Amino acid sequence: MTTPAAPLSQDELKTLVGQAALKYVVAGEIVGVGTGSTVNKFIDALATIKDQIPGAVSSSVASTERLKALGIKVFDANEVSRLAVYIDGADEIDGKGYMVKGGGAALTREKIVAALADRFVCIADESKRVGVLGDFPLPVEVIPMAAAQIARRFESMGAGITAQIRMKDGAPLVTDNGQQILDVRGLKIAEPLAFESEVNQWPGVVTVGVFAHQKAAVCLLGTSQGVQTLEY
Numbered sequence: 156m157t158t159p160a161a162p163l164s165q166d167e168l169k170t171l172v173g174q175a176a177l178k179y180v181v182a183g184e185i186v187g188v189g190t191g192s193t194v195n196k197f198i199d200a201l202a203t204i205k206d207q208i209p210g211a212v213s214s215s216v217a218s219t220e221r222l223k224a225l226g227i228k229v230f231d232a233n234e235v236s237r238l239a240v241y242i243d244g245a246d247e248i249d250g251k252g253y254m255v256k257g258g259g260a261a262l263t264r265e266k267i268v269a270a271l272a273d274r275f276v277c278i279a280d281e282s283k284r285v286g287v288l289g290d291f292p293l294p295v296e297v298i299p300m301a302a303a304q305i306a307r308r309f310e311s312m313g314a315g316i317t318a319q320i321r322m323k324d325g326a327p328l329v330t331d332n333g334q335q336i337l338d339v340r341g342l343k344i345a346e347p348l349a350f351e352s353e354v355n356q357w358p359g360v361v362t363v364g365v366f367a368h369q370k371a372a373v374c375l376l377g378t379s380q381g382v383q384t385l386e387y
């Protein structure tokens with residue numbers, strides 16, 4: 156009798172999808188690179204084919220440092236007019252490819268780099284797949300002087316909704332752009348496109364972590380059965 160194989164850990168699933176994303180990298184083209192622990196696995200895999208690409212456009216200081224440490228050239232976003240592909244993780248992804256992102260506080264630059272790309276390839280383990288967005292606290296990057304006003308606006312959207320400034324080492328976390336993050340709990344985002352458009356208009360909002368207008372075209376989902384490719 157053979158012993159059944161142990162289920163893959165979340166870390167192993169991240170490695171699997173990070174490696175699977177290599178097939179979406181176009182030889183000779185600069186690749187857009189997201190941020191987070193899953194993307195770190197992708198960056199490690201990308202280093203094995205670095206001679207096939209001119210380099211990357213990065214969505215955070217953390218990813219830039221990792222890319223450079225592995226010998227991958229990093230281009231400024233202003234140096235490129237288009238990317239074939241942007242590869243990034245997500246905190247939640249629904250059945251249409253709409254996502255919540257920004258758990259790593261990099262949402263603004265992630266949206267900027269994603270906007271340059273023809274195709275967003277999301278890499279995620281199966282814990283990120285949801286029916287309706289909102290269980291993960293929604294990150295919103297805000298101008299600090301507007302934080303309390305924006306928090307009140309969210310909290311007035313319904314009972315049980317709370318918005319708190321993300322803290323780090325006892326002080327508000329400061330993003331790569333010098334701003335703050337509000338984490339909003341208790342939302343059910345049934346209409347991601349309308350929700351993103353609405354919150355984007357509020358004064359002081361830099362970026363809302365709903366990626367609906369820039370949704371995933373493909374999700375490589377790490378599951379106990381292997382990597383599932385979902386297209387939207």
Ligand SMILES: O=C(CO)[C@H](O)[C@H](O)COP(=O)(O)O
Pocket residue numbers: 189190191192193194243244245246255256257258259260261262265
């Ligand atoms: O949006 C992000 C960072 O701002 C990340 O893509 C998201 O938080 C997922 O991260 P991880 O791969 O570590 O689970």
